[in-house]
Structures are given as C-alpha cells and as structure tokens.
Amino acid sequence: MARAIWILLLLGIGIAVAMWLAELGGTVEIKVGEAWIGTSFPIALLILCVTFLVLHGILSLIGAIRRWPGRLRNRRAWRHRQDGDAALTRALVALSAGTAEAARLEVRKARKLLGDTPQTLLLAAEAERLSGHDEAAAAVFRQLAEREDARFIGLRGLLRQAMARGDWDAALALAKEAEQVQPGAAWLREERAQLALQTHNWREALSLAPADAPRAPLALAAAGQEPDAARAAELERQAFQADPGFAPAAIAHARRLRAEGSPRRARSVLEDAWAASPHPDLAEPYLADDPDPLTRVKSVEMLIRRNPTASESRLLLARVALTAGLTGRARGALEAVVKSGTTDRRAYLMLAELEEAEHGETAEARAAQARWLREAATARPEPRWRCGHCAAEQRAWAPVCTACDTAGRVIWTAEPVAEQAAPAPGAKALSGPLQAVTG
Template sequence: MRRVFLFLIVAIAFIAGAWLLASVPGRVNATVGSFEFETSAPVAILAVILLVLAVIILLRVITGLARIPRSGAGWRRRQRVRAGEAAVTRVLVALAAGDQAGARKQARRARQLLGDSPQVLLLLAEASRLAGREDEANEAFRSLTRQKDARFLGLRGLLRQAIDRRDWAEALTIANQAEAVRPGTTWLRQQRAELALQTENWSEALDLIGQDARRTVYYTAAADAEPNPVRALGYAKQAWKEDPTFPPAVLAYARRLRVDGNERRARACVTDAWRRAPHPDLAEFILAQEPDKASRYEAAKLLTQRNETNPESRLLLARTALEAGFVSDARNQIEAVRAEGFNQRRVYLLLAEIEEQERGDTEGGRLAQRDALRLAAGADPDPRWQCASCHADHVTWQPKCSSCGGVATLRWVSEVGSSRTVPAIVS
C-alpha cells in the first residue's frame, strides 16, 4: 500500500512538472557557428536538463574508471590483511599445541603479509626462540626496540636472552635501558635485583630486593665487599641483626668491631652466637688473639662455659687442651663426645693424636693410633660448607657458590650418627 501511495505521488509530481514545463511560453533561438537552432522554450529546457544529466553520467563513468586501479590495490591489501590475520591465528594455535617449527613458519608468513607490526614481531621472536633459532629471535627483538611504542617489549626479550646465555654485562646494560623506558616496573626491578646478585653488586641488590629470607647473606657479602669502613660496619651490623646465629654474619660484624678497637663487643657477639649455635669459625676468631697455647685453652673454656656439653664445645676443648699439653683433659672430652654417639672423622683423628702424645712411640701407642685411624676411615664426614643446589663442598663460606653460581645456597652440613643435616641458611 505504501509503495502504491509513493508511486502515485511521484507520478503526480512528474505530470505536474511536465505540465508546468509544457506551459512555459516563448521560443529559444541559438546560433553556433554556421548552425542555427530554433525551438520552443519547453524543449530547450528539457534539452538542457538532459545535457546536464549526460555530463553528470559521463563524469561518474570517468571517475569510476579512474578508481579501478586504486580499488584493486585496496582489495589486494584487504586480502593480505585477512591472510595475515589468519597466519597470526595459526601461530597462536601452533604455540598452544607445542608445534615450534609450525609456529615459526606461520610467524614468518605473517610478517611477510602484515609487515613489522609489534604483535607480529613479538610472535615471531617467541616462535623462533622456542624453535631454538636465537638469531632470528634476536633480530625480531631488536626490530621491536626500534619502534617507540614497542621498545620495552624488545628490550625485555633481549634481556631474557642475555640472562639465558649468562652474559651478565650485556644483561645489565639492557636492563638499564629498559629502566629508562619504563621506570619502576616490578618485573624489571626483580630482574635488576637478580643481575645485581649475579654480578655481586650486593649493595644494589639490597636496594632493589624487598623482603627476602636471604637478606642476611646479602648484608654479609656487602660488608665484605664494601671498601668504605663505615658502610661496611653498617652492613655487617645489619647482617648480625638479621640473624645473630649465622656464623659469617657474626664474624663479619665481629671483625669490624675488632678493627674499630671494640674487642669486648666483638667477643660478646661471638660468645653469644656460640651459646646459641656453636661453629668452628667462631672459635677461630676468639682464639686468634691469644698469645700462647695455654691462653688458647683458657679462652676456649671461657667461650664454651655456657654451652660446654655441646659436641662442638667438647671438640674445641679437646683440641686446645691437647695443644696445651693437658692430654687427660682432651681424652675426657673425646670420650664424652663418643659416649653421646658423635661419630665424625675429626673425633678419631684427635683421638689418634691423644694416643700419640700419651703413649708415645710404643707398641701400645701404635696399635691405639692404628685403631683410631681405622675408625676415622669409616666415620661420618666432618662438617663443611656445602651448596644446596649442586652439593659442591667448600672450605670456607661464600655468598655465591663458585661451582654452580647459586646465590645464598651454601649450608653448614653436619652428619651426626644418622646423617642429620643442620642448615645454616635457608634460601
């Protein structure tokens, strides 16, 4: 019904227009060169209208012909975009399926179709890295760094590559560049902290790392590495506060107190640590200042008086007593240790020395020494610093394992009887 109504309106308007055009009076004369035209006014008006319409149609045709190449290029561009987007989807599917080779192939095709867009470069880098093509991944990450908005993505990928190949100097340079692009990023702060640990920049690591169970180790290492004595004392004191039973921290603080002339405070810290958790290194610090063997024995008795039944205390007293010539005292301590089930190699080596001093070069003395050495061969190992990651043994404590590079992984391992392990630090 509506179409009929519209048709009637258009028809009426057309008829009215034709009637008005036909009712226009007059004639029109036109001369063009040697040609002369004469017609009625309605026909002339209709001719002008038709001429205008013809010109408009001609212009539209010419414009359409001119747009054909551009339209073809646009069509081809849209086709490339659709094909590129399909390749990106196939990359994601291949990565999810674990098809590294297929993901790399599709990522390279996506780059050909879509160019060096950040998304394509990132996918190509990840696919190449997973496929073992670090060179291609490196090139893609570097292309990302040349794009202002995607520079951080490229630097992050390059940083991860440098860390994987343990190129700490390069990693540190890239991390500083990334920090300049996006300062204060949590992930980057963690990476910079780890790099500080790997490059043994302990003071920077302390500034970057928040709450961490290994801070005692970091403070101790910073104290040992710091050339400024005031700052070194501050680091050492903080390490001791963090864990007053951790021997390296206690000794780091005590050594600096001794250098500053505060011997009394240094000995008090070490004595308190011995009372809580005896350790041979603590005893060496105390005995190092004694002028003779008898003084060492007296200093050992003073150190152990509040924890004298501990096996470490008994062994220290036995060794210093033996050095001072008090063989019977040394034997009493060794026998007490053995009665408690302490079965380490050093016990029997001390016993062999006792037999040698007490019995001399006699048949009974040689037999007693031989028995002690035989027991030592089958005894539990002596305590030592051992890496919790690679299980490498170390003569002295280090903040970083020289074998595997692990930070804060060294433990004081003591195998007593049933191979009991006493961790000195928890990393």
C-alpha cells in the same frame, strides 16, 4: 495481527484519498511561451511521485557503485585479519609444543597477513630463538626496540640474550635503557639483581635482593668491596644482624669491633653467633687473646655456654681440653659426641689422638687408636665451605666460587652435592615473556 490491521487501515486511507482526489478533479497546467502542457491533478501527483522514486534509485545506485571498491578492500582486510589471527594462534601452539620450524612458518604467514605488529614481531623473535637462530631473533628484538609502543619488549629480549651469552657490559647498558622505559618493572628488578650477582656488584645485588633472599652474604660481600671503612663496618653489622648464624659475618663484625677497641663487644658478637649456629671458625677469633691453654678451656666454656650439647660445642671443648692436657674433660666431651650419633670423623680422630696422650706408646693405646681410626674411615666427613653449584671445596667463605665462578653459592656443608642438571646462571632469563607458553 495488529500489523495486518494497520496495513489494511493504511490501504483504506490510500484508496479513500485516491478516490477523493479523483472526485476532486482539477487540472495542472504548465504554459511556457506557446507550449502548453495540461493534465489532471491526480495524474500530475502520480508523475511527481514516480519521478522522485526514479531519481532516488539512480542516486543510490551511483553511491553504491562508488563505495564498492572500499567495501571490497574492507572485506579483504577482514579476511586477512581472520587468517592472520588464526596463523598467530597456530604459531603460539607450535611455540608451546616446541616445534620451532612450524612456529617460524606460521609466524611468517601471520606477519604477511597482519604486518609487523608488536605481537607478530615478538612471536617471530621467539620462534627464531627457539630454532636456535639467535642473530635473527636479535634483529627482530632490535626492530621491536625501535618502536615507541614495544620498546620495552625489544629491550627485554635483547637483555635476555646478552645475559644468556654472558655479555655483562651489553646487558648492563640494556638494563639501564629498559629501566628508563619502564621504571621499577618487577621483572627488570629481578634481572638487574641477577646481573649484579654476575658482575659481582654486591652493593647493587643487596639493594635489589628480594625480601626473602639471604642478605647476610650479600651485605658481607658488599662490605668487602667498600673502600670507606665506616660504610664497610656498617655493612658488616647489617650482615651480622641479618643472620647471626652466618659465621663469616659475625667474624668480620667482631674483628671490626676489636679493631675499634671494643674487645668485649667483639666477644659477645661471637658468643651470639655461636648460640645461633655453632661454627668452628668462630673459635679462633674468640680465643685470639688467650695464649694460655688452661684459660682457653675457660674461654671455650664461656663461648659454648648457651648450647653446650651441640656437637660443635663438644668438639671444640675436647680440642682445647686435649691441648691443655685435660684428657678427662676431652674424653667426656668426645664420648658424649659419639653417643649422640651426630658426629663426623673429627671426634674419632681426636679420640685416637687422646689414646696416645693418655697411654703413650703402649700396645693397648695402639690397639685403641687403630679402632678409632677404623671408625673415622667410615664416619661422615667434616663440614667445609663448598660451592653449592660445582661442589668444589673452598678454603674459606667467599662471595664467588673459586672453581666455577658462580656467585652466592658457597655454603657450609658436609655433603658435596653438585647441581647436575641445574641451569647455568642467567639461563633462567632464557624463559621470557612467553614462559607460560614455551614452558
């Protein structure tokens, strides 16, 4: 309404001015030499306005014609980007669905439309990798690694590939390069820790291990690699302090203390270890200075005094008592173990031995022995050092499985459980920046 009033008002003013001009009259004259042009003032004004409008129109038209190819190009580029983005989305969907060929097709389309951007290159590499073309994937990762803006992505892809094929030398070089590009990247730290495990560089593995990782085995393994005795001793101490229940560390630490002339401290370390987690391997170094069978019984009582009812404590006591001829002590300990129901076949085998020691070669002893041996046959096996990956039995704890070469998986266990469907070490690295997408 207000607009209409304004327009009416303007129209009114326009007409009033026109009428005023018409009434005003007057002429405009142009005289050049003999030529003379003359017209009334309002008409001259009108001609001026019309000329201005026509000129303006012509100039605008010329500008529009000149801008036309650029606008056409922009529109085409915009359409390409739209189509390229759509192809990228379809490629992501195909990757997450695991349909490699569809992903490759869509990525090729996207690359044609959008060119080689870090995004299209990364998806191209992932699509190639998913369809098993590792060489093609590596070529794309190299292309990424050559770009200033996507260097880390390329190196990361190449590193994952190197680790997956077990090429540790190449992986180490790539990790070093990636560390320079992106110092302290969390993912890189994880990969370097994995790499240190694979290359048995325990000191590095220890320094890169996450806070919740078991440090005692790594520190002990690092001590084994340390040429400097003082530093090795320090690492053994660290291992023992990280986990006093980890028997190999306690034994190594105690051995070192003994060699340094501190047998009492060595014994106290072994006692602490037994209190934390009784382990039969702790007995031998603890009893090393006791050749006499009866003092050995006394020493064992000292060793096990903080957890005398643990089945390992009772079994150890029974063993030394039996050797010392204290058959009553031995029987008491063994019957307690059997009653507790926590034992394995060692208790039954020792009971069979005990029958012979107590009763000699009698028919009664033989019958009792046969009974214990039958029990032993069905009882749980005793724990051993085993590889948690392939379940192979190990003679002693070692940082690497002697059978399958897996690092950091030798554990003390009675149950030989092999990881059937577990991924190979380094296979974890196959999932990557697209883990959330490709699963």
